[in-house]
Amino acid sequence: MLTPVLSAHWDDADSWTMAGYERRGGYAAARTALQLQPDALITLVKDSGLRGRGGAGFPTGMKWSFIPQGDNKPHYLVVNADESEPGTCKDIPLMMANPHVLVEGVIIASYAIRATHAFIYIRGEVLHVIRRVQKAVQEAYAKGYAGKNIFGSGYDLEIVVHAGAGAYICGEETALLDSLEGRRGQPRLRPPFPAVAGLYGCPTVINNVESIASVPSIVLGGASWFQSMGTEKSKGYTLYSLSGHVANPGQFEAPLGVTLRELLDLSGGMRPGHKLKFWTPGGSSTPLLTDAHLDVPLDYEGVAGAGSMLGTKALQIFDETTCxxxxxxxxxxxxxxxxxxxxxxxxxxxxxxxxxxxxxxxxxxxxxxxxxxxxxxxxxxxxxxxxxxxxxxxxxxxxxxxxxxxxxxHLQGGCPFDPVASTLFAGAPA
CATH class of the missing domain: 1.20.1440.230 (NADH-ubiquinone oxidoreductase 51kDa subunit, iron-sulphur binding domain)
Structure with missing residues (x-):
């Protein structure tokens, strides 16, 4: 059931290095992509059914196609790596374990939207991640995979790694743009949308780390291969983050549409002696669900049908001891x-x-x-x-x-889960 693509080599001793990445076929997708026409790449990503992995689930290829062409303006790609949602922990381990798949995805996506500058905006507190991505970008420049005349194709791309200043609001794409421009991070009024007037008032695509990191595998595997995983409207593989009261928390890569019951089986279940009480399907900003929703398909439509949102697929698990x-x-x-x-x-x-x-x-x-x-x-x-x-x-x-x-x-003597409370609710242990 697991489909290790993004996480297939996270355990390798040199998974984050250029040598390790190229040994596994790294940058072959970028070489292939730069031999195609940009519009063909956009069509490929559209046909694959890849949806944004940052929360909203908007079709990635469609977002790329919104960039106006022939406008004589610079185009920009911005990668939103400001992972700040409580419970969300997928992009940071991805960048730590395999930063080059992100860099390769940046090259392909930038070429597709005809951008010559790309920015990777990383949450400022994760200094170790910033340094690792910076190192990967330096290695790409050293090999000629970034900068001038990439792969001898005549295509130029400058990649900038930008450290944020720790504001959750900068995970909102237009606030992120204001922060990149040196202003206080606050959301912008839309329209105009970033595709028309984004960074520095120019057409801009803003994608999540996982969205961009998924692009190289689509270029190599093809749209049909990617569509063979997932559900009818939610295609492909993705990373689910399990945290909280589970036996083995961590990242689990699986096709979209897997259920929490199946993910709990993979993670060893709830911690011994306890049972599920409530959980979040996509971080703390999504409506919580209960043990009655264990078999809800974890795709965009299934979770929406249960009254919540898939969001960032941050599954925070709480047992019966939690107030x-x-x-x-x-x-x-x-x-x-x-x-x-x-x-x-x-x-x-x-x-x-x-x-x-x-x-x-x-x-x-x-x-x-x-x-x-x-x-x-x-x-x-x-x-x-x-x-x-x-x-x-x-x-x-x-x-x-x-x-x-x-x-x-709580009106009967305070929190019923407090050890000093005089009463207990629903048999919760003292």
Missing amino acids: VVRAVLRWTEFYAHESCGKCTPCREGTYWLVRLLKRWEAGQGSPEEIDQLLDISDNILGRSFCALGDGATSPITSSIEYFRDEYLA
Whole structure:
């Protein structure tokens, strides 16, 4: 069932080096791609069905095709490696273990959209990852795979590795562009969209690390090969990140459409003696699910049908010892802290959500305040400038939907999962 493509050689002693990558056929895809016409590459990626692996799942080839041609403007490729979503940990291990597959993907994608400059924007806290990607780019330049006249094709490409400054909001693509331009990272009003007026006001494609890293295998394997994996509308392989109360957390590469039950089997199941209570399918900004959703196909349509989003495929697993109110409060504190403050619904709404949730966790809330939580969430959802505000409401509304009784239990002496509380909820251990 596992389909190791991106992670096939992560265990190799020299997986991140140019020598190790070329020994496994590295840069053959780039050589092949640069012999094709750019439009043919865009069509190939379109036909493959590759969808963006950063969260939204927008078709990658279609995004590339939006770049206007013959406009006499520079075109830019920007790789979003600002992996900041709580629970998400797929792009960082990918860049650590195999940075050259990203560099090769950057070369192919840049050529396809006729860009001569590409930027890899990496979260600033992961200095070890930044250094590893910088080294890979240096090795590519040294071999003539980046810079002037790549592979003797006449194509020139400059690749810049840019370190962010630790702002979650810069994972939003237009805030990332503002940060790249030297301004405070805040989302832009759209339209115009980045494909028309992106970096420096020029046509720009912004893709996630995993999306770009998947391109070389598509060039070599072909569209039909990639389509042979996954589901009808969600094609190919992807990386699932399992963390939390599982026996063996980590990255699991599998075709889209695998279920959590199957992934738990691969990871050794829940930690011994415990059972699943709730989980996130795509990081903390996606509505949480419960043990009733173990067999939901983990593709874009299947998870949406269950009332959540696949997002970054960050599967955070929580067992019966976890207080859902406490978990939701911690997430909400994160979003309130990381709000850029540009729009009122997110700036003010997340502040008041934290205030209310703190009261609930301490057992000082009231039944009416559940409706206040839902009302504030409703006033944020769809009214904030970017998806940060929307994401902040997801764990709140979904946790109330599935665990309203647990919220109410906090009114009977505080958090029922606190060892010093006088009562326990649903038999949770002290």
